[in-house]
Amino acid sequence: MGEHSVLYKKVGIATAIGRRTRLEFREIHSKGEDFLVDLKSLDWVQLWKSDFIRKVIQTDKPLSLEKAQFSLTEPQLIDHDKFLTSIRENLPTDLSQQISLTLSGVLYLVSAMFWSVALDEEDLLPFKIVLSSELSVGAGTGSSASFSVALSSAIYHYIKLKASSKFGTGMHNISAPGFAPCTLDLLPVYSGFSKVDKDIINKWAYCIEKVMHGKPSGLDNTVCTFGGAVVINANPTDSKVPNFELLESLPSLRVVLVNSKVPRNTAVLVKKVANLYALCPAAMDSVLNSMDTVAKEFIRLLQKLQCEINFGKNTELVYSQLEGLMDIQQGLLTSIGVSHIRLDEICHLGQAKNLHFKLTGAGGGGFAFALIPPNAAKEMVDQCLLDLEANGFQVQQVDINAKGLELSNLVES
Numbered sequence: 001m002g003e004h005s006v007l008y009k010k011v012g013i014a015t016a017i018g019r020r021t022r023l024e025f026r027e028i029h030s031k032g033e034d035f036l037v038d039l040k041s042l043d044w045v046q047l048w049k050s051d052f053i054r055k056v057i058q059t060d061k062p063l064s065l066e067k068a069q070f071s072l073t074e075p076q077l078i079d080h081d082k083f084l085t086s087i088r089e090n091l092p093t094d095l096s097q098q099i100s101l102t103l104s105g106v107l108y109l110v111s112a113m114f115w116s117v118a119l120d121e122e123d124l125l126p127f128k129i130v131l132s133s134e135l136s137v138g139a140g141t142g143s144s145a146s147f148s149v150a151l152s153s154a155i156y157h158y159i160k161l162k163a164s165s166k167f168g169t170g171m172h173n174i175s176a177p178g179f180a181p182c183t184l185d186l187l188p189v190y191s192g193f194s195k196v197d198k199d200i201i202n203k204w205a206y207c208i209e210k211v212m213h214g215k216p217s218g219l220d221n222t223v224c225t226f227g228g229a230v231v232i233n234a235n236p237t238d239s240k241v242p243n244f245e246l247l248e249s250l251p252s253l254r255v256v257l258v259n260s261k262v263p264r265n266t267a268v269l270v271k272k273v274a275n276l277y278a279l280c281p282a283a284m285d286s287v288l289n290s291m292d293t294v295a296k297e298f299i300r301l302l303q304k305l306q307c308e309i310n311f312g313k314n315t316e317l318v319y320s321q322l323e324g325l326m327d328i329q330q331g332l333l334t335s336i337g338v339s340h341i342r343l344d345e346i347c348h349l350g351q352a353k354n355l356h357f358k359l360t361g362a363g364g365g366g367f368a369f370a371l372i373p374p375n376a377a378k379e380m381v382d383q384c385l386l387d388l389e390a391n392g393f394q395v396q397q398v399d400i401n402a403k404g405l406e407l408s409n410l411v412e413s
C-alpha cells in the first residue's frame with residue numbers, strides 16, 4: 001500500500017510474500033575458467049573471461065568523495081549514473097532490455113563490491129552463479145528487489161568467507177590499502193546474516209534497484225532483506241533519504257494474488273507519474289496526500305485487526321474497512337494512470353463476488369491482490385477465482401509476512 005506515493009515521501013507498507021528467489025554460488029577451483037551467470041528466469045547464460053572480470057574489478061570507480069573514504073560498507077558513495085554508463089559500455093548492445101538490466105546489475109555488484117577488498121588475484125577464483133525465482137519477472141511483486149538482494153548477499157558472503165580464510169577469524173579490517181577501513185567480524189562458520197550484514201547487503205541491493213528503475217524508494221529491497229512487513233516514511237523528515245521501520249507483527253491474512261499477465265516496466269510507470277506531476281502539481285499533491293492518508297489508515301487498521309484477533313473479537317468491521325481502503329487506493333492509482341484495462345477487469349470480477357482487488361507494485365499490468373476475510377463465503381470466493389481463471393487470469397494464494405534473506409544448504413565443492 002502506497003505504490004508511487006512512497007516516491008514522494010508519503011507513507012507506505014509492504015510485506016514479504018512466500019515466493020522465493022534462489023541463488024546458488026559455487027567457486028570454480030581453476031583459475032583459467034570463465035565466470036558463469038545462469039539466469040534461469042530469463043533463459044540466459046552469460047560467460048565472462050577471468051581477465052575481463054579482474055579488469056573491471058580493478059578499474060577505479062567514479063565516487064562522490066575521495067577513494068580513501070570508500071569501502072564495502074559505503075556503496076552510496078559511488079557516482080551511480082557515471083558508473084552505470086561505464087558498466088553498460090561493457091555489454092553487447094543487442095541484448096533484450098531485461099537481460100541487459102540484469103547483467104548490468106551483476107557486473108555492477110561484482111566490479112564494485114570486490115574493488116575495495118584486500119583480496120589478491122590469486123584469492124579470487126572464478127565462480128558460477130545460478131539464479132532462479134518463483135516470482136514472475138517484472139510483474140509488480142518485487143522480482144528485481146529479490147534478485148538484487150540474492151546477488152548482493154551472495155557476493156558479500158563470498159567476500160567474508162575469502163577474507164576469513166586470508167585473515168583468520170575475529171574482527172579484521174578487510175579493506176585494501178588506499179580505501180577506508182572496513183572492519184567486519186569474520187567467523188569460522190556462518191549460519192545466517194547479522195543485522196550489520198543485512199544493512200550492508202541492503203545498501204548494495206538498493207544500488208541494483210536503481211539500475212532497474214532509476215529512482216526506487218528502497219521499500220522492496222528492504223522487505224526482501226529483512227522479511228516481514230516494512231513501513232516507509234513513517235517519520236516525516238526533511239531528509240531526502242526515506243526511513244524504514246520493521247513492523248513487529250502483522251496479522252496473518254489470507255491473500256490472493258492475480259496475475260493480469262500484462263507485461264509492464266516499473267521505470268516507465270514511475271516516469272509516467274512524474275510527468276503527470278510536472279503537468280499538474282497541485283492536483284497531484286492532493287492525490288498523493290490522499291494516498292498517504294489511506295496508507296496510514298491501512299497500517300492503523302492492520303494493528304487494530306491484530307488486537308481484535310488477540311482478544312478474540314469479531315473482525316468483520318475491520319476487514320470491511322481495510323477493503324474499503326483498498327478500493328479507494330485502487331481508485332487513486334487509476335486516477336494517476338497506473339491501472340490497466342485488465343487490472344480493472346480483475347477489480348470488476350472481484351466486486352461481483354465481494355472481493356476487493358487492488359494493483360500491487362508499479363501497476364500498468366502485473367499483479368492485483370485481494371484479502372479473503374475469514375467470514376467470506378467459500379462458494380463466492382471459489383466462484384470468483386474460477387471466473388478470474390476463465391477470463392485468462394492466473395490466480396495464486398500466498399503467505400504474507402514471510403521470511404527475508406536466508407543462507408542455506410552450504411556445500412563445499
Ligand SMILES: Nc1ncnc2c1ncn2[C@@H]1O[C@H](COP(=O)(O)OP(=O)(O)OP(=O)(O)O)[C@@H](O)[C@H]1O
Nearest residue numbers: 041101102133138139140141142143144266361362
Ligand atoms: N529472477 C530474475 N533473474 C534475473 N533478472 C531478474 C529476475 N527478477 C527480476 N529481474 C530483473 O528485474 C527486472 C524487473 O524489474 P521491475 O522492477 O520492472 O519488476 P518487479 O520488481 O517485478 O516489479 P515492482 O518493482 O513493481 O515490484 C527485469 O527486467 C530483470 O532485469
Ligand SMILES: C[C@@](O)(CCO)CC(=O)[O-]
Nearest residue numbers: 003004216217218361362
Ligand atoms: C512504484 C513503486 O512505488 C513500487 C514498486 O514495487 C516504486 C518504488 O517504491 O520504488
